[in-house]
Amino acid sequence: MKGIFSLLLVATLFSCSTQKNVYWVNSSKVDCVGVGPMSCMQVQKGNTIEEAQWQNFYSSIDGFDYEPGYIYKLQVKEKRLPKDEVPADASSIKYTLVKVLDKQMDNRAFANGKWLLARINGGPINRSIVLPTLEIDLDNNRIFGSGGCNTYSGPILELSQEVIELGNVVSTRKACINRNIEATYLKTLSQVKSYKADQTEFVLLDENGEEVLVFIRQQEKEQANLRLNDIWALETIDGKSVIDLENRPVLEINLTEMRAMGTDGCNNFMGGIKKVDGKNLEFGVLAGTRKMCQNMAIPDQFGKSMLQVKGYQLVGLNLILTDEAGNQLMKFKKVD
CATH class of the missing domain: 2.40.128.270 (Lipocalin)
Known part of the structure; x- marks a missing residue:
């Protein structure tokens, strides 16, 4: 009887130290600080996904090959390690991929990044002027950029798979002597209601579904944030x-x-x-x-x-x- 009780105790302890959970992994990583500055996946646990519940994940998942631009649903095994097996400055839990339950492309991930204006209100832009730029920062739900002279920024109130809603966009107010289309650009930017995005092009549309701003992804030398x-x-x-x-x-x-x-x-x-x-x-x-x-x-x-x-x-x-x-x-x- 005593032997059976011991076996049950061992089995119970083992079951408590190892378990399987469903993890969602967001389509982009974020800058974070663990032991030092690093790049973290964003995750949440549970069978359903809630947009505002993403949390930084400071560890790694063995066997999981992360590809940005996709939202993953994973089954993950969690194993609590004995103290003498925990590496220095590492998690006491080992995460191992059991199965990829789902993998879906996220349009918002394509929107994230730096863009250069190519067309406005259906027409091309004179390349002799300073071209406006746009940066979508999903980590902080904000936009930044240059109108061709002044810098501007503003909040992203909503960004779903198709809809984009911007808050109040503010800019610096220096006098500019270079040729630019800043006033027209900022006015048009305030009218956008939806978007389309892929690896190379970002299109903003007005309430009638008309293309008003078309950007190309900046491939040249990375500019200052x-x-x-x-x-x-x-x-x-x-x-x-x-x-x-x-x-x-x-x-x-x-x-x-x-x-x-x-x-x-x-x-x-x-x-x-x-x-x-x-x-x-x-x-x-x-x-x-x-x-x-x-x-x-x-x-x-x-x-x-x-x-x-x-x-x-x-x-x-x-x-x-x-x-x-x-x-x-x-x-x-x-x-x-």
Whole structure:
């Protein structure tokens, strides 16, 4: 009797440590921060899918070959590992693919990305002007771009398989001397109600189903993420949190003028941006005032770190500046 009880106990423990669940995997990955900056799948568990319930998945699923652009329904085995088998900085649960239950193409994934305007209101565009651009950022449900002179941004209120609804689009207001169609473009953009998308073309239609804006995907050198163009307050430097929030460094990046300015927590500074694209960022000489403050530890470290900056990542409302090897130097948060 005692032996039977022991066998039942072992079987019960085993069944508790291994189970199968249904997982949904979204059509695109997002930037996230685990042990360090990484790219995460978005998942949710259960037999039905709910649009607002996606969660970052910081592990991997053995045997699952992820392809962006598709929504997956998977059967996944979860096995809780003994403590002595858990790798450093890894999940205590091992995920293994049992079966792909469904795989469906997601039109929204094709819309995601950077686009260059090719036609407006049915007609071609004079290529001698500066062409408007559009970036669809599904991670943050926002659009960004340039009208040909000013930069603009706005929220995406709805994006289904066919319908797109934009919120209030706002833009900078600098005077422009170059030839552009910015006013017509932004007015037309406010009229879109639906869309069609594939790997190479993104078409926006009005309420009558007429094509009003046609974009082609930007294949040339990756441009700077327009969300970089903002004001950022320092949160961590050299792995340590900034304690004095009132006197912390603030960095403003102006992509239009290719300049950086702000304060190191003591002195104001200003200088040029030497290089910037989708992942690389390098500042030129930064000139500043030279007053001495009571505590120069953070200002001095900030100045040294700025000289080492070679790249960046945007994760939610955070800007992470990295060195040549991709190591994090500083983390900032967007100033409201």
